[in-house]
Amino acid sequence: MPNERLFSTRNPWFSLSVGLTAALVVLTALLGFVLLPYAQSHSNIAGLWDAICSAAGIPKLASSASSVQPTFKTSDAVVTSAMLANPSSESIGRGATLAQQCAICHGPTGVSRADSPNLAGQYPAVIYKQLKDFKSGARTNAVMSPFAAHLTDQDMVDLAAYYHYLPRLPAYHPAQRRPAPRIVVNGAPMRGIAPCGSCHGSLDNKVGSPWLEGQSAAYMKAQLLAFANGARRNDISQQMRNIARAMTADEIEEAASYYASQPPDQYQPTP
Structure with missing residues (x-):
């Protein structure tokens, strides 16, 4: 049996497998968290962090400019338990x-x-x-x-x-x-x-x-x-x-x- 250790940087096969695995991880991360989010036509990606959060399924906090407003008038009446309690x-x-x-x-x-x-x-x-x-x-x-x-x-x-x-x-x-x-x-x-x-x-x-x-x-x-x-x-x-x-x-x-x-x-x- 050879004396060379399997999990050693001196082992060329170990170094090659680790290098290929790391490259695949980086490549898939780039594809999944950066390139694919940017490729979606309906997405509104403001930057790299937005792209990563979008791919991870984390909802982005809507700004006041992009918040969804109702298409109809909503009630602005404020009702409390004490109001109109003692009318004159x-x-x-x-x-x-x-x-x-x-x-x-x-x-x-x-x-x-x-x-x-x-x-x-x-x-x-x-x-x-x-x-x-x-x-x-x-x-x-x-x-x-x-x-x-x-x-x-x-x-x-x-x-x-x-x-x-x-x-x-x-x-x-x-x-x-x-x-x-x-x-x-x-x-x-x-x-x-x-x-x-x-x-x-x-x-x-x-x-x-x-x-x-x-x-x-x-x-x-x-x-x-x-x-x-x-x-x-x-x-x-x-x-x-x-x-x-x-x-x-x-x-x-x-x-x-x-x-x-x-x-x-x-x-x-x-x-």
Whole structure:
């Protein structure tokens, strides 16, 4: 047996194999991390480091110049749990005067006969946000958009204060009271759907989520379908769009019919 060690630089075959392996590693690194990323026509490579990160699958931080902007107006309304909590009697009075223009759709006492939403006793932050979204274009409607266009921020505060002050009354077309469907109480966790009641008042109320009991079934169904198909897009963080898209037609029908069948609590808020 020869005395020469196998893994030694004096062994020409070892030196040759190591050299070829190193050359292959460098060549493949150049091809995979530099040349191929630059060869992609759709890539936007700013430099060598960008090319290496792109090939390694590391997302590049988008600059403000290249950030993707939505093609539609998004809601800029800021809603907090404390807003409009203690309206003055003057604000409620001004809101009552402004609300005379709203009576044809929302009723003289805030209860609709026309499948428009019932506003009596609604959370003030909800009314304020929707009016602000109608004015900004984040939410559109043939009737509400022109009306909201001329409202000042104080007008919106006053309308929200007035309607919140009104007692909730039974809807004009209530269905017979029925048990809560599973989508309302349990949701559908496997499809990422939280229970409706976890945000809309039956179990808890999240800021900005409207009170739904006693609302028109036709109105609620129309809004769920609008969220599902993207026609309505003023929900914060797309929470309603994500939920409505995952709901079946039967679940939408069940949720709308259930909330319409529940007589709203009657109460007189303290101004």
